[in-house]
Amino acid sequence: MPAALTIDGIGVDFSGVKAVDGVSMVIEEGELRVLLGANGAGKTTLMDLISGKTKSTQGQVFLYDTEITNWEEPAIARAGLGRKFQIPSVFKELTVRRNLEVASCHNPRVFANLGFGLPRAARRRLDEVLALTGLTAQAETIAGTLSHGETQWLELGLLIVQNPRVLLLDEPTAGMTAAETHRTAEIIKDLRGSHTILVVEHDMAFVREIAERITVMHLGQVLAEGDIASIESDARVRAAYLGSRGIG
């Protein structure tokens, strides 16, 4: 398996505060990696560094063989890295279908998009994603009126439609009911294998449902890495994050 996402000693120095300090990890193609850590451990900052939102002051990021360290966000997205935000962001005044149509525009250039409609293949793909995210019935609904869970799925759909090689998901189940969380896990499991995924998550029930390998961060550094059993039994992880009672 080739490495889909290689992070090599990445770090950022916010005038003295090192929110992320020399984090390295290799995520293989098709892997689903869960990133765990207490508040302030640097999980979201790490995602910011990978996706280009924050410029790193040390280290490198590779998407397959391409170094994408400190590229502009759209360039990183075009290279094949999609990111979902913690606070769901969709286009509130457009319908669900129109939201997905935006993401379906293959060519990012303004003059290339002065035409109408999408090619047949893109429309078919859009319908597939509607089905996958369970939003087919809501296709003509204005996105601003969706429920919280549906909004999260729609944003996930925006990414899936673009078929990125690597997906970064920042707390995809935040604020969801148990049923919604379960549904989200189903969507993510559907993507497993065909996409490489890095998920930040707090919800342990969800983590148990989807996790293969887990990386635990603490104070901007990688504390431990392994499968769920070895993480649960790791004494340092218990001390730093989970408390003596164990996970969940």
Added chain:
Amino acid sequence: MDAKRRLDYATYAVFIALIMCAPLVLEEFWLNRIAKFLVYGMLGVAASLCWGYAGILNLGQGLFFGLGAYMMAMSLKLASPTSLQQGSDKPVPDFMLWNAEPGAPTDLCCINRGSFLWLPFQHQWFGVMMGLLVPVVVAAGLGWVMFRKRIAGVFVSIITLALVLLVRLVLIDAQPLTNGFNGLTDLGYLTIGGFEFDPYSAATYYLVASALSLSLILARMLVETRAGLILQAIRDDQNRVRYLGFDVPVYQIFFFAVSAAIGGIAGILYVVVADFASPTFLDLTFSITMVIWAAVGGRGSLLGACIGAILINTIEARVSETEGFLQAWRAIIGLIFVLVVLFLPRGLAGLANDAGEWLTGRLGGGRRRATAPRVASSE
């Protein structure tokens, strides 16, 4: 095509048919007046495109209008009979002569230090082209600076507002070139292929009505393209669009420039219809008035904003014939604005839209109702 959109296009067709038929019933004076209002309608379209679709609240749209107007007026000034009769075989604007230093040659090249800038405006096509190009270039340059720096929201409004005031000051200060406060008056006619556009003629009216129809149709087509869709996505959440791989500033600059182009053409046409250009075009109140037109008509609808502009001006023209109302007009328009913002955030177009939705729901029965937006909400 669904029923709602068909109704939408039908409204455009009816509107265009109406303005095209107006000369059949209107006398000269009102024809000229309505032509002016149609020009304002174009400004409404530009404001809606910029504010409603791109989410950029431009408080300095008068800049593009004014630039277009002055470029055209410079050409028409040189075509005026008085400019041609200043004792030279080449045209010289009268105000330049009045203010010329003793002994200065009566020639555009050197009557004062900057007058050579007027030379190419002897060709009317140059004036027209500059009237379009200058606003577009200024908008693109301004957009480049603002949108690359990710300036958004109220800061864009402040910058555009400051810029229109700055240019207004410069314009007034450059008195030898622009006739300062007085503006450019006593203009000749726009002449295309030997045909003269008399401001009070039906031909001029049709020129303006066609330009408005065209800009309405083109702007509507533009927002229906994929680029237009991406633009609306940028309005809703530009960060999301950025992370989907699109170069957000390029889209913003493009549509800002298109909006400026419509503003510039409106400026050109206004000069043709009204026969003057003045620094009042760059007054703050005028730019803000445009925003009110768009808000009242409905900024989310190109046609709505256009009708808003025409409607408000028609009412204003009617009202100002009564002396008592003349003074109260500003208060009335302010009150209308406040009421619309509070109770009709989508403007008259939103009201019409709801009515249309209700109507198509009625006509189509239960079959349609299930697919009407908002009704199908999952909550």
